[in-house]
Amino acid sequence: MFFAKVMGKVVSTIKDEGAHGKKLLVIQPTDHRLKPVGGPLVAFDAVGVGVDEVVFVESGREAGVAWDGPEIAADATIVGLVDRIDT
Amino acid sequence: MKLCTVLGSTVSTIKHPCYGGRKLLVVQPLSLAMEPEGPSFLATDAVGAGAGETVLVCEEGRSAMLVFERPDRTPLRSAVVAIVDHVDLDTGRGPVRHAFSGAPARPKPGRRGG
Numbered sequence: 158m159f160f161a162k163v164m165g166k167v168v169s170t171i172k173d174e175g176a177h178g179k180k181l182l183v184i185q186p187t188d189h190r191l192k193p194v195g196g197p198l199v200a201f202d203a204v205g206v207g208v209d210e211v212v213f214v215e216s217g218r219e220a221g222v223a224w225d226g227p228e229i230a231a232d233a234t235i236v237g238l239v240d241r242i243d244t
Numbered sequence: 245m246k247l248c249t250v251l252g253s254t255v256s257t258i259k260h261p262c263y264g265g266r267k268l269l270v271v272q273p274l275s276l277a278m279e280p281e282g283p284s285f286l287a288t289d290a291v292g293a294g295a296g297e298t299v300l301v302c303e304e305g306r307s308a309m310l311v312f313e314r315p316d317r318t319p320l321r322s323a324v325v326a327i328v329d330h331v332d333l334d335t336g337r338g339p340v341r342h343a344f345s346g347a348p349a350r351p352k353p354g355r356r357g358g
Contacts, residue, residue, distance in 0.1 A: 165335075171292070
Protein backbone atom coordinates (compact mmCIF):
# COMPACT_ATOMS: atom_id res chain seq x y z
CA MET A 158 0.00 0.00 0.00
CA PHE A 159 1.39 3.43 -0.86
CA PHE A 160 0.50 7.13 -0.94
CA ALA A 161 -0.35 8.88 -4.19
CA LYS A 162 -1.67 12.17 -5.46
CA VAL A 163 -4.56 12.12 -7.95
CA MET A 164 -3.47 13.97 -11.08
CA GLY A 165 -6.36 13.43 -13.48
CA LYS A 166 -8.78 11.00 -15.04
CA VAL A 167 -8.69 8.54 -17.92
CA VAL A 168 -11.52 7.98 -20.40
CA SER A 169 -11.56 4.70 -22.31
CA THR A 170 -14.30 3.22 -24.49
CA ILE A 171 -12.69 -0.08 -25.41
CA LYS A 172 -11.68 -1.90 -22.25
CA ASP A 173 -11.96 -5.15 -20.37
CA GLU A 174 -15.57 -5.79 -19.33
CA GLY A 175 -14.69 -5.81 -15.61
CA ALA A 176 -13.70 -2.14 -15.90
CA HIS A 177 -17.13 -0.98 -17.09
CA GLY A 178 -18.66 1.68 -14.86
CA LYS A 179 -15.55 2.10 -12.75
CA LYS A 180 -13.60 5.36 -12.52
CA LEU A 181 -9.99 5.30 -13.73
CA LEU A 182 -7.68 7.98 -12.33
CA VAL A 183 -4.11 9.02 -13.12
CA ILE A 184 -2.10 8.95 -9.91
CA GLN A 185 1.46 9.92 -9.01
CA PRO A 186 2.83 7.62 -6.29
CA THR A 187 4.56 9.51 -3.47
CA ASP A 188 6.37 8.86 -0.23
CA HIS A 189 4.97 9.95 3.15
CA ARG A 190 6.28 13.48 2.54
CA LEU A 191 4.33 13.55 -0.74
CA LYS A 192 7.51 13.55 -2.80
CA PRO A 193 6.90 11.80 -6.16
CA VAL A 194 8.23 8.25 -6.40
CA GLY A 195 8.63 6.70 -9.85
CA GLY A 196 6.36 7.34 -12.81
CA PRO A 197 2.61 7.88 -12.92
CA LEU A 198 0.11 5.01 -12.78
CA VAL A 199 -3.55 4.57 -13.57
CA ALA A 200 -5.68 3.18 -10.73
CA PHE A 201 -9.32 2.27 -10.23
CA ASP A 202 -11.20 4.33 -7.66
CA ALA A 203 -13.04 2.29 -5.02
CA VAL A 204 -13.89 5.16 -2.64
CA GLY A 205 -14.88 8.21 -4.71
CA VAL A 206 -11.96 10.65 -4.76
CA GLY A 207 -11.13 13.59 -7.00
CA VAL A 208 -8.24 15.34 -8.70
CA ASP A 209 -5.61 16.90 -6.42
CA GLU A 210 -6.48 14.69 -3.45
CA VAL A 211 -3.96 12.57 -1.55
CA VAL A 212 -4.99 8.93 -1.40
CA PHE A 213 -3.65 5.52 -0.54
CA VAL A 214 -3.51 2.76 -3.08
CA GLU A 215 -3.37 -1.00 -2.88
CA SER A 216 -1.51 -2.85 -5.62
CA GLY A 217 -1.29 -6.43 -6.75
CA ARG A 218 -4.02 -9.02 -6.93
CA GLU A 219 -5.96 -7.47 -4.06
CA ALA A 220 -6.65 -4.42 -6.25
CA GLY A 221 -9.17 -6.53 -8.17
CA VAL A 222 -11.34 -7.46 -5.21
CA ALA A 223 -12.35 -4.02 -3.91
CA TRP A 224 -15.94 -4.30 -5.15
CA ASP A 225 -18.88 -6.66 -4.70
CA GLY A 226 -19.12 -9.14 -7.53
CA PRO A 227 -16.49 -10.98 -9.49
CA GLU A 228 -12.80 -10.17 -9.26
CA ILE A 229 -11.70 -7.73 -11.97
CA ALA A 230 -8.43 -7.26 -13.83
CA ALA A 231 -6.68 -4.52 -11.84
CA ASP A 232 -3.19 -3.98 -10.47
CA ALA A 233 -3.81 -0.73 -8.56
CA THR A 234 -6.93 0.53 -6.77
CA ILE A 235 -7.46 3.65 -4.64
CA VAL A 236 -8.77 2.34 -1.33
CA GLY A 237 -8.65 5.42 0.90
CA LEU A 238 -8.56 9.21 1.05
CA VAL A 239 -5.83 10.62 3.31
CA ASP A 240 -6.92 13.26 5.82
CA ARG A 241 -3.55 13.70 7.50
CA ILE A 242 -0.15 12.02 7.73
CA ASP A 243 1.50 12.25 11.16
CA THR A 244 5.23 11.49 11.04
CA MET B 245 -2.00 0.14 -14.59
CA LYS B 246 0.59 1.94 -16.66
CA LEU B 247 -0.33 4.45 -19.32
CA CYS B 248 1.63 3.38 -22.41
CA THR B 249 1.86 3.95 -26.12
CA VAL B 250 2.00 0.92 -28.40
CA LEU B 251 5.23 0.93 -30.41
CA GLY B 252 4.48 -2.22 -32.40
CA SER B 253 4.09 -5.95 -32.11
CA THR B 254 6.35 -8.95 -31.79
CA VAL B 255 6.27 -12.05 -33.96
CA SER B 256 7.14 -15.32 -32.26
CA THR B 257 6.59 -18.82 -33.62
CA ILE B 258 7.88 -20.84 -30.70
CA LYS B 259 6.24 -19.72 -27.45
CA HIS B 260 4.46 -21.07 -24.39
CA PRO B 261 1.03 -22.51 -25.32
CA CYS B 262 -0.75 -20.11 -22.94
CA TYR B 263 -0.07 -17.25 -25.35
CA GLY B 264 -2.17 -18.92 -28.06
CA GLY B 265 -2.84 -16.55 -30.94
CA ARG B 266 -2.66 -13.43 -28.77
CA LYS B 267 -0.82 -10.41 -30.10
CA LEU B 268 2.36 -9.55 -28.21
CA LEU B 269 2.68 -5.77 -28.16
CA VAL B 270 5.75 -3.66 -27.53
CA VAL B 271 4.64 -0.86 -25.18
CA GLN B 272 6.37 2.30 -23.95
CA PRO B 273 5.38 3.80 -20.58
CA LEU B 274 4.47 7.52 -20.59
CA SER B 275 5.16 10.32 -18.12
CA LEU B 276 2.58 12.86 -16.90
CA ALA B 277 3.69 15.02 -19.84
CA MET B 278 2.74 12.07 -22.08
CA GLU B 279 6.40 11.68 -23.06
CA PRO B 280 8.20 8.30 -23.21
CA GLU B 281 9.65 7.42 -19.79
CA GLY B 282 11.55 4.30 -18.79
CA PRO B 283 12.21 1.12 -20.73
CA SER B 284 9.77 -0.46 -23.17
CA PHE B 285 8.39 -3.91 -22.43
CA LEU B 286 6.05 -6.58 -23.81
CA ALA B 287 2.38 -7.08 -23.02
CA THR B 288 -0.24 -9.43 -24.40
CA ASP B 289 -3.24 -7.78 -26.04
CA ALA B 290 -6.76 -8.27 -24.62
CA VAL B 291 -8.60 -5.44 -26.41
CA GLY B 292 -7.39 -5.35 -30.03
CA ALA B 293 -4.92 -2.47 -29.68
CA GLY B 294 -2.43 -1.51 -32.39
CA ALA B 295 0.68 0.59 -33.01
CA GLY B 296 0.22 4.27 -32.23
CA GLU B 297 -2.59 3.78 -29.75
CA THR B 298 -2.44 4.80 -26.08
CA VAL B 299 -3.38 1.95 -23.77
CA LEU B 300 -3.52 0.83 -20.15
CA VAL B 301 -1.25 -2.09 -19.28
CA CYS B 302 -2.11 -4.16 -16.25
CA GLU B 303 0.92 -5.80 -14.62
CA GLU B 304 -0.56 -8.38 -12.33
CA GLY B 305 -0.55 -12.09 -13.04
CA ARG B 306 -3.98 -12.92 -11.65
CA SER B 307 -5.54 -10.11 -13.72
CA ALA B 308 -3.89 -11.35 -16.90
CA MET B 309 -5.33 -14.79 -16.22
CA LEU B 310 -8.79 -13.27 -15.72
CA VAL B 311 -8.83 -11.30 -18.97
CA PHE B 312 -7.50 -14.23 -20.96
CA GLU B 313 -9.66 -16.74 -19.08
CA ARG B 314 -6.64 -18.92 -18.37
CA PRO B 315 -6.20 -21.42 -15.55
CA ASP B 316 -4.30 -20.43 -12.42
CA ARG B 317 -0.88 -21.65 -13.54
CA THR B 318 -0.08 -19.43 -16.51
CA PRO B 319 3.25 -17.64 -17.10
CA LEU B 320 1.64 -14.39 -18.12
CA ARG B 321 1.73 -11.11 -16.18
CA SER B 322 1.37 -8.03 -18.43
CA ALA B 323 -1.85 -7.45 -20.38
CA VAL B 324 -3.19 -4.51 -22.41
CA VAL B 325 -6.66 -4.07 -20.85
CA ALA B 326 -7.94 -0.76 -22.27
CA ILE B 327 -7.52 1.64 -25.17
CA VAL B 328 -7.44 5.25 -23.92
CA ASP B 329 -9.61 7.90 -25.60
CA HIS B 330 -8.31 10.82 -23.59
CA VAL B 331 -6.68 11.80 -20.31
CA ASP B 332 -7.64 14.92 -18.34
CA LEU B 333 -4.80 16.10 -16.14
CA ASP B 334 -4.29 18.91 -13.68
CA THR B 335 -0.62 19.08 -12.79
CA GLY B 336 -0.83 22.51 -11.18
CA ARG B 337 -0.77 24.62 -14.34
CA GLY B 338 -4.48 24.34 -15.11
CA PRO B 339 -6.45 21.50 -16.66
CA VAL B 340 -5.00 19.89 -19.79
CA ARG B 341 -6.71 17.33 -22.01
CA HIS B 342 -4.57 14.85 -23.92
CA ALA B 343 -6.73 13.27 -26.65
CA PHE B 344 -5.41 10.29 -28.55
CA SER B 345 -6.44 9.70 -32.14
CA GLY B 346 -4.58 6.37 -32.12
CA ALA B 347 -4.12 4.01 -35.04
CA PRO B 348 -6.13 4.13 -38.30
CA ALA B 349 -9.71 2.87 -37.95
CA ARG B 350 -10.05 -0.87 -38.31
CA PRO B 351 -12.18 -3.66 -36.85
CA LYS B 352 -11.31 -4.38 -33.23
CA PRO B 353 -11.65 -7.98 -32.13
CA GLY B 354 -11.50 -7.20 -28.41
CA ARG B 355 -14.19 -6.64 -25.85
CA ARG B 356 -16.04 -3.36 -26.02
CA GLY B 357 -17.36 -1.32 -23.15
CA GLY B 358 -18.81 2.03 -22.25
